[in-house]
Amino acid sequence: MQQSKKTYTVQEAMSKLEHYCAYQERCHQEVVQKLTQMHMIPEAIDVIVVHLLQHNFLNESRYAKQFASGKFKIKHWGKNRISFELKKKDISKINIQEALNDIDDEDYLELFNTIAEKKAESIKENNVYKKKKKFADYFLYRGWESYLVYDKANELIK
Structure with a gap:
């Protein structure tokens, strides 16, 4: 057949x-x-x-902004992961930068701090170094900037 x-x-x-x-x-x-x-x-x-x-059915700039906004608000991705995923979709650097600039810095840090505190509490590990590693791995995979992640790990996990 x-x-x-x-x-x-x-x-x-x-x-x-x-x-x-x-x-x-x-x-x-x-x-x-x-x-x-x-x-x-x-x-x-x-x-x-x-x-x-x-006929404006397809607009790369609009797509990039919507993608970045959605992944940040719903999936709680950091700017590095959003940028990486947009690059995989062949979106231009200008549109990626524009989309990332649309994410408010205050909201960005506020969300990071909120989920960082929750994550630090949820990790069930007695060894401080292992706990910090699990914490860092979680946020780095989601594309949060390493300086934010390591500073927060040192602040929350002792």
């Missing part, structure tokens, strides 16, 4: 991608990947991406 792959006209694919982009912010990479999965030829992909850009 052979599976037939669904084919789309440029117009059908364009309509589908408009809905795809309207549902949630998307980056160029996600849109191109979706079109490739739909078995569109490179020329059609270019036409559709240009159409989405012209």
